[in-house]
Amino acid sequence: MTESKLRELYEQNLRQMDNLTEKQQNILKAALSLFAEQGFDATSSSQIAKRAGVAVGSVYQHFHNKRELLMAVLTPLTKSVFSQAADQFIDKTLDKDYNSLEQFIRALVADRMLFISNNREEFKIMLGQLLSDNQLGPELNHAFNEQPKTTAFPIIDRLKKKKLIIDYPNDVIVQFVFGPLVTFFGKIILAIKPMPIDQEINYAVGLIVNGLTPRSN
Amino acid sequence: MTESKLRELYEQNLRQMDNLTEKQQNILKAALSLFAEQGFDATSSSQIAKRAGVAVGSVYQHFHNKRELLMAVLTPLTKSVFSQAADQFIDKTLDKDYNSLEQFIRALVADRMLFISNNREEFKIMLGQLLSDNQLGPELNHAFNEQPKTTAFPIIDRLKKKKLIIDYPNDVIVQFVFGPLVTFFGKIILAIKPMPIDQEINYAVGLIVNGLTPRSN
Amino acid sequence: MTESKLRELYEQNLRQMDNLTEKQQNILKAALSLFAEQGFDATSSSQIAKRAGVAVGSVYQHFHNKRELLMAVLTPLTKSVFSQAADQFIDKTLDKDYNSLEQFIRALVADRMLFISNNREEFKIMLGQLLSDNQLGPELNHAFNEQPKTTAFPIIDRLKKKKLIIDYPNDVIVQFVFGPLVTFFGKIILAIKPMPIDQEINYAVGLIVNGLTPRSN
Amino acid sequence: MTESKLRELYEQNLRQMDNLTEKQQNILKAALSLFAEQGFDATSSSQIAKRAGVAVGSVYQHFHNKRELLMAVLTPLTKSVFSQAADQFIDKTLDKDYNSLEQFIRALVADRMLFISNNREEFKIMLGQLLSDNQLGPELNHAFNEQPKTTAFPIIDRLKKKKLIIDYPNDVIVQFVFGPLVTFFGKIILAIKPMPIDQEINYAVGLIVNGLTPRSN
DNA sequence: AATGAATGAGCGTTCATTCAT
């Protein structure tokens, strides 16, 4: 699946979203929960139909095959990760003139950790696809590479000028900040009961900030 | 699948390993690569047979069903993760009387990052199963919880006594150290070209150590 | 398979019978003839599909596995043998006040011999299953033991009181009457051309009646 | 399979029987019991090998395929039924100058009922084959038709001359005598516990004799 | 003679997808 295809799909899906009948919405919900519970491959069309309370044929009325249904399920997520979220984030953080590293990290970590927590099912599905779909990886790769350049990098650069952040390459810093987030998600996958999310955030922020703060000597 | 079952499987597989004919070895290799490329469910028996250069029936001669084959593929990994690795690690680190935090972190990060790098295919497969097999999670969970208590926790405690490490809960510290390792694995999954592994290690160690080192004031 | 399961199956099949599409009816017919010709195990799903003129998948649309199809095929028989037949028989014979042994035997033999003749294919299938399915035997055993007690035994008792029948145990008498019926079925299995059925009945009735009639001295 | 083929097989098997190693004998025994328990189709070569305590390949050393093994198992039976038994019977009964019907019937029924009881496993297997193998029926049919003509018919004719037996066609009489025998075998198949064999014989003989004895008036 | 790994056709069954109603 090329990027253009994804965008096409996304946009056609977006258009559909508005027209979606109640039955279609139910199909989407049923698919989401089943894909998350059992994986995409292990979920059959008839299972989706049953949980949605419709006939099998109805599943194929709007979503012309199972893969298209998967994309429709994933679309709001990719949208959130790569555009909406970014935009929101720029509004929230770039506009404010962050003077302290902690303010910046806390805002970012809190935002993303809640995002992960709220969209855990979609993330699980997406990760599952990532592992088996060899074309999905490079595409997200691109997004992961490009997005921070326009959002996080400028902030980091400003913090660097003020000597408020350690002088490591920007991508290394971003990657480091992502560590606790990814670990948090890992706990969800492993069904490890996380601490209350506030605590998770506090500990993560404390350690990241300490890690990124330059030593005086 | 209970833990005892897993151990049974592992031991019977180990016994088989020795008796394995060349064709059976090929089947194991073929299964490993195909599971990693496409996922377990998406890989058919006939595909495995074809890549191994054998007949379908031969796949089932020693591995009585596909799941047993999966276990045979994953066995060396689980072994390494949960026993061998732990044992080695205790030898390597506990015996030496680590005086500096960096020595400890570097030893651990280098060891585990190489381990991840060397077993990336098996890890991808295991993660894939984790997402769809609801019984695998809790089992590994247990291992993840218990193992550090006997290996890493004593070292952390000693470092705490010497004020060489920040006074956070032990499990939070362990989780934080795992962050860059998990992120590193994430890059592999996303097919993001990592830096040379030495650099990955150096940056990770630098940031983790800085994050865990107490501030004087 | 417990009796309740059989009854469940029977009732759910009965419900299906009405809903059965023409293709499904063809599947039932094809299965019946193939099971009778070749036995249950030796008949493949694809063979059934081919003879029914449908796709393999259609065989499994209503009958969820081959065994359920077998039961659907046998159901009309078990129904007739163990309920309908019994009921009819009670109506036909118990109500009439049989005064002569011959009347009773002739009614019974004629009825059952026609029944065997009309359902020879189903009987062959059932016998085949009886030989390989160790759970079917005891179940029918029960039915064979219980049914006569409520239908034939009272009549025999009355005939005994009137000294119209030999004073042997009731079950021995029933078993003796069944002899020619079973032999008749044996001829069908061996593809031995039977005589015209009227003759078969006349001879059997003559010999059975003579066998059961008490000698004066 | 033509009759000549059966005879060929039988004779070649007979020759083999003498050369049979202990392992081969075990294979024969294992096959017999398994075929009787589960049916021919449901019994796999490896199952036979396991029960016989040999390797799969050994099963095919003497018996070149499963069907040949079946024949080897069935041969002693067909032999007994159609030649040995007949010969023995002629010796036992024809030579004696039966004056009473009961003597004749008792000898015959006792002999055959014990024969059935002793060879119940082989009979079950043979019946199973009879139901699925459309070529076996006519062959046995022939044997069933021809054998009595040379053994039982002359005796019956002599009894008729002495007015000791009812004047029904010979084949009807034979068929009637077989009734209780077949019913007895039916009980074995249905796993219905029979009475002590002496009782079974006594009741059967009593009823058959009564059935075949002419009434004075 | 005995072994058991290897073979591949064939089995029962599933399921994404289509289409007449």
Next chain:
DNA sequence: CATGAATGAACGCTCATTCAT
């Protein structure tokens, strides 16, 4: 639009049979 019976390719797996050792 919705339905669900029909389709047939594909799957996991079995097993009679072969053959190198």
